[in-house]
Amino acid sequence: MSPDVPILEVQNITRRFSGLVAVNNVSFAVRTGEIFGLIGPNGAGKTTLFNVITGLTPPSSGQLRYGQTSLNQLRPHQIARLGVARTFQNLRLFGNLSVLENVAIARHLHIHTGLVQSIVGTRAAKTEERQTALKALEILELVGLASKAEQTARNLAYGDQRRLELARALALQPQLLLLDEPAAGMNPNEKGALSQLIHQIRDRFDLTVILIEHHVPLVMGLCDRIAVLDFGQLIALGKPEAVRHDPAVIAAYLGGE
Amino acid sequence: MGNFLDSYGFLIVSTFWGALLGLSVYLPLMAGQLSLASPGFYALGGYIAAILSTQVLPHSGETYPFGFVLLEMGVAGLVSAVLAVILGIPVLRLRGIYLAIATIAFVEILRVLALNLEITGGAIGIFSIPQPFRSPVGYLWIALPLLVLTMVLLYRLEQSHTGRVFRAIREDELAADTMGIDPTYYKVLSFTLGAILAGMVGAVSAHFFNTWNAKQGTFDNSIIYLAFVLSGGSRTFVGPVVGGMVLTALPEVLRTIANIGGIPLWLGGFLQAMRLIIFGLLIVLGSMFYPQGIVTPELLNRLKLAFRKQPKRIST
Numbered sequence: 233m234s235p236d237v238p239i240l241e242v243q244n245i246t247r248r249f250s251g252l253v254a255v256n257n258v259s260f261a262v263r264t265g266e267i268f269g270l271i272g273p274n275g276a277g278k279t280t281l282f283n284v285i286t287g288l289t290p291p292s293s294g295q296l297r298y299g300q301t302s303l304n305q306l307r308p309h310q311i312a313r314l315g316v317a318r319t320f321q322n323l324r325l326f327g328n329l330s331v332l333e334n335v336a337i338a339r340h341l342h343i344h345t346g347l348v349q350s351i352v353g354t355r356a357a358k359t360e361e362r363q364t365a366l367k368a369l370e371i372l373e374l375v376g377l378a379s380k381a382e383q384t385a386r387n388l389a390y391g392d393q394r395r396l397e398l399a400r401a402l403a404l405q406p407q408l409l410l411l412d413e414p415a416a417g418m419n420p421n422e423k424g425a426l427s428q429l430i431h432q433i434r435d436r437f438d439l440t441v442i443l444i445e446h447h448v449p450l451v452m453g454l455c456d457r458i459a460v461l462d463f464g465q466l467i468a469l470g471k472p473e474a475v476r477h478d479p480a481v482i483a484a485y486l487g488g489e
Numbered sequence: 490m491g492n493f494l495d496s497y498g499f500l501i502v503s504t505f506w507g508a509l510l511g512l513s514v515y516l517p518l519m520a521g522q523l524s525l526a527s528p529g530f531y532a533l534g535g536y537i538a539a540i541l542s543t544q545v546l547p548h549s550g551e552t553y554p555f556g557f558v559l560l561e562m563g564v565a566g567l568v569s570a571v572l573a574v575i576l577g578i579p580v581l582r583l584r585g586i587y588l589a590i591a592t593i594a595f596v597e598i599l600r601v602l603a604l605n606l607e608i609t610g611g612a613i614g615i616f617s618i619p620q621p622f623r624s625p626v627g628y629l630w631i632a633l634p635l636l637v638l639t640m641v642l643l644y645r646l647e648q649s650h651t652g653r654v655f656r657a658i659r660e661d662e663l664a665a666d667t668m669g670i671d672p673t674y675y676k677v678l679s680f681t682l683g684a685i686l687a688g689m690v691g692a693v694s695a696h697f698f699n700t701w702n703a704k705q706g707t708f709d710n711s712i713i714y715l716a717f718v719l720s721g722g723s724r725t726f727v728g729p730v731v732g733g734m735v736l737t738a739l740p741e742v743l744r745t746i747a748n749i750g751g752i753p754l755w756l757g758g759f760l761q762a763m764r765l766i767i768f769g770l771l772i773v774l775g776s777m778f779y780p781q782g783i784v785t786p787e788l789l790n791r792l793k794l795a796f797r798k799q800p801k802r803i804s805t
Binding site for chain 1: 649651653654657660661663669671672678
């Protein structure tokens, strides 16, 4: 696919929660292969927009297209099946399971042996189980968690939990990866390493990445294009330098007028 | 030994049924679904066996053919499965306490139906269900293989990807959904597996108890089976097995202790009269001090390690 073909089109998406308009008539297109930043003050509707794209919250109105497919009526697992994976801002790991199991579960779409086969223990089931473990370890290696594969997920340090969320999303082998504040709670060193990791992942897996982040330097350095939301509305869209000097953005962040 | 089995055969086989019914509650719980529907499927299975053996399947001679019992269990399992899928798809949209309430309603509907239908014998129930064995101990031929087989299958299930998916849904259904897992499918699957087991146990229990009536599937039973799982432990299949066996045997054991000579009269009387209170007290204290149940995966791991170390120490 040429880089100008949009992988995701958000068209006039609105999401209301009773009286509150969390996302208000937002439209943009994400191009295949880019790292697309979504920024804005707290409560701007960024996470709501992620929830709408991944099917957790249906849009009140508007159209979502992923390639040629409409996402509007699809449930989260159906959207995941199309190649869309996400992480959560407020960490939703399977806390009582091991780090390795967390990633192995995310291999779900790539596991084809059924219940009966795995209970009987056919050769195919055993081979696939071994492959799943190997693949999971490979992904954990990539995010630097391979040595902690046997630990229980909820006992991990906060930064490691964030990395595990990322590993779990990668295990789906998505084409579109949505990262909700992947650097939240990390120190500057960790943030730098994460920024490199995201770049590396994009290049290695041919991914398109949409990223919500508060840390402005990280976003500016990492993203090809940035969309800025404020009170549910899209107030700016473009290259990082352009967005940084946009008066509407400065006003939203610093409180203008 | 023969004497022991004659006196305690009924109790021993009952503990096996307890373990299996505990597992039928545990199966949906693996995927985080608190279902109290087991007594409904148990009662249904029992009625299927009772009706088939007294009215449909022809037999002559003193003992009822063993194969027919297995056939009834198969039919009961199949009917339970179909009903579980039909019931599960709408009901499993409910979460937590609402699912529990809906399954209680299901149990009640079946109970009222059984009380009022002609085919189930109304309030009297169905009597003289034919016996495949000469004594209650004979039922071990079904109970033991059924329990062992169920435990082996559950062990394999817990190791399999499906078992992992169940646990993922139990931990965080929404997150599992975004990993490409269809939660409804797996919730209905776990619910159905539990229903099949309860239905099969019901079928053989109808023979075991010789009579079957609407008292077999009540809300009380829902709570008792749930207590099997909660006291035994709900995070490994060993928990419900231990809980089901111990709690089934406990009232009888207390009665036996009360009858031992030398025990002060007041204590004996207390144990005899108050055994149900003691039973309830143990459940309350158990859930206060062992909220995870007696058997946890951590405990099993420690036991496994201890057993592995033992032979080494002897050899060196």
